[in-house]
Amino acid sequence: SGTTGESIGVIQEGGYGAITGHVGDRASDQNQTHFEVTGTQTMIAGGMIRGGDYGVRPAMGDSADDIYGGIINVRVSGLIHHAAQEACVVLATGWWIYDLTCNWLGSGATGIQVQSDTANEYYSGGATVIDTNHQGVFTSNFHCTACTSLIKFSEVGERCVGGTDEGRDCTANGSNGVCAGGGTCSDVNIAKTSVVGNHFIGLGTGYAIDMGASWGVVSGDRASISETLIASNQFQADPAIGFYATDSSLITLTTLGINAPGTSTYLTNWTSSMGTDFMLQKQSCVILENVASGSPTDYPIWTAPAPVDVTGASCRCHDPDDTAPFACGATKAQFTLREDDGSTAVGSAISCNDGAAAATLTTFTADPVANREQVLVDTTTAPTNGDEIYTLCIYYE
Numbered sequence: 001s002g003t004t005g006e007s008i009g010v011i012q013e014g015g016y017g018a019i020t021g022h023v024g025d026r027a028s029d030q031n032q033t034h035f036e037v038t039g040t041q042t043m044i045a046g047g048m049i050r051g052g053d054y055g056v057r058p059a060m061g062d063s064a065d066d067i068y069g070g071i072i073n074v075r076v077s078g079l080i081h082h083a084a085q086e087a088c089v090v091l092a093t094g095w096w097i098y099d100l101t102c103n104w105l106g107s108g109a110t111g112i113q114v115q116s117d118t119a120n121e122y123y124s125g126g127a128t129v130i131d132t133n134h135q136g137v138f139t140s141n142f143h144c145t146a147c148t149s150l151i152k153f154s155e156v157g158e159r160c161v162g163g164t165d166e167g168r169d170c171t172a173n174g175s176n177g178v179c180a181g182g183g184t185c186s187d188v189n190i191a192k193t194s195v196v197g198n199h200f201i202g203l204g205t206g207y208a209i210d211m212g213a214s215w216g217v218v219s220g221d222r223a224s225i226s227e228t229l230i231a232s233n234q235f236q237a238d239p240a241i242g243f244y245a246t247d248s249s250l251i252t253l254t255t256l257g258i259n260a261p262g263t264s265t266y267l268t269n270w271t272s273s274m275g276t277d278f279m280l281q282k283q284s285c286v287i288l289e290n291v292a293s294g295s296p297t298d299y300p301i302w303t304a305p306a307p308v309d310v311t312g313a314s315c316r317c318h319d320p321d322d323t324a325p326f327a328c329g330a331t332k333a334q335f336t337l338r339e340d341d342g343s344t345a346v347g348s349a350i351s352c353n354d355g356a357a358a359a360t361l362t363t364f365t366a367d368p369v370a371n372r373e374q375v376l377v378d379t380t381t382a383p384t385n386g387d388e389i390y391t392l393c394i395y396y397e
Contacts, residue, residue, distance in 0.1 A: 032051075032052040032053035032085070032086075033053060033054040033057060034049045034055050034056065035056040035057075036057065036058070037056065037057070037058050037074050038071070040071060040072050040073050040074070041073050041074075042074050042075075043074070043075040043076075043077065044075070044076045044079060045078055046077070046078040047078075047079055048080040048081075048082070049079070049080070049081050049082070050081070050082045050083055051082070051083050051084075051085070052084065052085065053086040054084065054086050054088075054089075054090060055079065055081040055084055055088040055102075056074075056079070056088070056089045057087070057090035058074075058090065071092055072093045072094040072095075073093075073094040073095075074092070074094065074095045074096070075096050075097075075098070076089060076096070076097050076100065077097075077099055078098070078099045078100075079099075079101070080100075080101040081101070081102050081103075082103060083105070084102065084105055084106065084111075085105075085106035085109055086106075086109055086110075087109060087111065087112065087113045087152075088102035088105075088111050088112065089102075089111075089112050090112075090113045090115070091112060091113065091114045091132065091135045091137075091193075092115065092132060093132050093134065093135065094133075094134055094135060095135045096135065096138070097136065097138065097140060098140070099138075099139050099140060100137070100140035100141070101140070101141050102141070102142050102143070102150075103141065103144070104143060104144070105142075105143070105146075105147050105150075107146040107147075107204070108146070108148060109144065109147055110147060110148065110149045110151070110152040110210075111140075111142040111144070111147075111149075111151055112137055112142075112150070112152070113154050114132060114135065114151065114152065114153045114154060114193055115132040115154050115188065115190060132189075132190045133190075133191045133192055134191070134192040135192070135193055136193065136194035136195070137151065137195050137196075137198060138198070139196075139197040139198065140198045140199075141198070141199045141201070142198065142199070142200050142201065142208075143201040143202055144201075144202050144203060145203075145204060146204040147202075147204045147206065148204060148205055148207075148210070148214065149206045149207055149208070149210035149214065150200050150203065151195060151208070151209045151210070152214070153190055153210060153211045153212055153225055155188075155212065155215045155223050158170050158185045158186060158187055158188065159185070159188050160183040160185060160186075161179075161183055161184050161186045162179070162183040162184065163179050164183070170185040187223045187224070188223050189224045189225070189226070190223065190224070190225045190226075190228075191224075191225075191226045191227050192226075192227045192228075193227075193228045193229070194228075194229045195228070195229070195230045195231075195233065196229065196230075196231050196232055196257075197231075197232045197233065198233045199234045199236075200233065200234065200235050200236060200240070201236045201237060202237055203237040203238065206242070207241060207242030207268065208237035208239070208241065209230065209240065209241045209242070210242055211225055211228065211251060211254075212242075212243060212244025212250065212251065213242025213243055213244060213245065213268060213269060214242070215244055215246075223250070224250045224251070225250065225251050225254075226251075226254075227252075227253045227254075228254045228255070228275075229255045229257070230254070230255070230256050230259065231255070231257025231258060232257060232258065232259065233259045233260070234259075234260045234262065235260065235263050235266075236262050236263075238263035238264055238265055239263060239264075239265035239266070239267075239268050240261050240263050240265065240266050240267070241256075241266065241267050241268070241270075242267075242268040242269060243267070243268065243269040243270055243271075244269065245268075245269035248269075248271045248274060249273070251274040252273075252274065254276070255275055255276055255278075256275065256276065256277040256278060256279060257278050257279075258278060258279060259279065266279075272311060272397065277397075282395070282397070283393055283395050283396075284301075284396070285391055285393040285394070286301040286391075286392050287389060287390070287391055288333075288377075288392060289387075289388075289390075290386060290387070291333045291379055291382065291383060291386070291388070292379065292382045292386065293379060293380070293382035294378075294379060294382075295379055296377060297379065298376050298378065299376060299377050300374055300375070301375055301376070301377050301392065301394070302374070302375045302394050302396075303374045303375075304396065310394055310395070311395050311396060311397055312394075312395040313350050313393065313395065314392075315333075315350050315351065315352035315390060315391065315392045315393070316390070316391050317332050317333070317383075317388055317389070317390055318388065318390075318391070319385060319388050319389075320387070320389060328352070328383065328385065328388050329384025329385040329388065330384050331381065331382075331383055332351065332352045332381075332388070333352055333379060333382065333388070334351050334379075334381035335350045335352075335377050335379055335380065335390075335392060336350065336377070336378050337350065337375055337378075338375070338376045338377075338378065339374065339375065339376070350392065352392075377392065
């Protein structure tokens with residue numbers, strides 16, 4: 001608690017590295033940290049801590065220029081941290097957090113930092129030393145009344161990759177000196193983060209999960225956030241998830257599963273180019289039989305009562321006369337989709353594969369006729385076998 005706490009609940013795994021608790025006996029910003037992890041393949045199991053700036057984070061040297069890198073593959077399980085003033089846990093590559101209770105956070109704090117957000121701190125790891133890659137937070141509880149985020153994806157600027165200055169902060173113009181020994185200045189990216197089965201209570205300002213929403217607008221390149229899974233979370237914090245708004249292309253391959261928002265604002269700055277939201281995306285399918293070239297034509301397969309965007313389509317073929325895997329003939333049916341105003345389909349024709357969806361994006365702009373949005377299908381290629389069954393599905397938002 002405060003400056004008098006001690007390390008607790010340490011289990012070393014695999015015979016690698018060590019964990020030491022530092023609270024009040026480190027220089028500058030390194031004090032007030034309960035657990036500084038100094039080696040890979042380690043685990044913290046159970047225990048309760050109070051106060052301090054940080055609960056658990058990768059270790060650093062005593063000076064801003066020292067790099068204590070490679071702190072990867074760490075598991076924190078069953079830890080309870082009350083009243084952290086900065087963050088309960090700072091994630092680096094390969095860090096996995098289970099059953100964490102992180103509550104009564106200090107003003108302006110965050111529950112989890114996905115990589116450090118302090119300019120002179122850097123935690124390396126993995127083959128690509130500059131990035132934070134494959135980490136997760138599961139079945140944990142976060143509570144705060146004066147925070148700006150409960151999980152924050154941090155943007156730390158650019159770092160040297162390679163050379164003797166590897167890990168130091170830099171700019172493309174080489175402030176802090178040009179990256180030595182052939183190193184280059186590169187963005188720090190975050191990839192493959194899972195946030196599943198957590199409970200978020202209260203907030204303050206900001207976002208329960210901040211995926212770049214607080215980064216602001218700056219010149220030059222920014223870090224990217226890719227391959228993020230957010231699913232099965234309960235939000236009693238508003239707004240729930242915020243994304244980087246200035247350049248949506250920096251957020252890619254995001255998968256938003258079924259969450260329980262419980263808030264008036266679920267997503268902020270979200271665009272479909274960032275990934276897939278299974279709470280928004282809907283599907284409607286139709287079965288087509290006795291398909292021939294030109295038949296069916298102008299066949300309505302789907303109608304919505306209000307403007308929507310059809311974002312994709314898929315098709316699968318099934319031959320009931322064949323044995324498993326029910327392969328269809330060499331030539332399968334091909335379809336095109338049109339809006340009910342008779343306009344030409346946007347995107348490629350929809351081809352069908354045996355037993356599997358062929359995702360061919362066909363995007364329609366919401367353009368209702370008689371206050372509706374209707375999709376028609378035309379058969380443009382006849383199949384070899386006339387008795388095949390086709391399942392054609394439309395995806396829309």
